[in-house]
Amino acid sequence: MPELPAPCLLCRGERAERADGAIRCARCGWRFGDAPDPDLPPPRVDVVYYLRWRDRIKIGTTANPRQRLAAIRHEELLAFERGDRTLEHSRHIEFAELRLGGEWFAAADPLVTHASRLRGDREPWDSYLRWFATDLAAITG
Known part of the structure; x- marks a missing residue:
């Protein structure tokens, strides 16, 4: 599996996958290049x-x-x-x-x-x- 150009900003994963026409972190699915908004509260995941x-x-x-x-x-x-x-x-x-x-x-x-x-x-x-x-x-x- 290819590597991301830089570690994922969300989970620090390094492997890449292609999904929905975008490069995403293979670990968490976060789209490479997007930055989490620090002003928003994190989602609640039960x-x-x-x-x-x-x-x-x-x-x-x-x-x-x-x-x-x-x-x-x-x-x-x-x-x-x-x-x-x-x-x-x-x-x-x-x-x-x-x-x-x-x-x-x-x-x-x-x-x-x-x-x-x-x-x-x-x-x-x-x-x-x-x-x-x-x-x-x-x-x-």
Whole structure:
């Protein structure tokens, strides 16, 4: 994959892709040459996260994943899914038979498969950055 002429102004990614007739960051999708408007508040991107700690998986939600995940002991971020408390609640119901207590669930095949399917071939943080960049582009016009 070709490199951007300079690091992405949004995520510091270096790989390029061509989409919509523009050169974009392959990591977040931000159009090369555009600058985020520092006077606008950042978009709110709610996510449901899946964290693994040993043989357990936590299903939680946040609008500030860096801060939230830094506060939770975990070994691996399995996936992000775009959604808020409503989706989180749905996932808690969907995987209720695996619940160990609170928001922690057994790392059994149905839940591991779900998180793997969400992740696909993209790193979770790259998915988050792509959602953030899309929302930021929508508010900056």
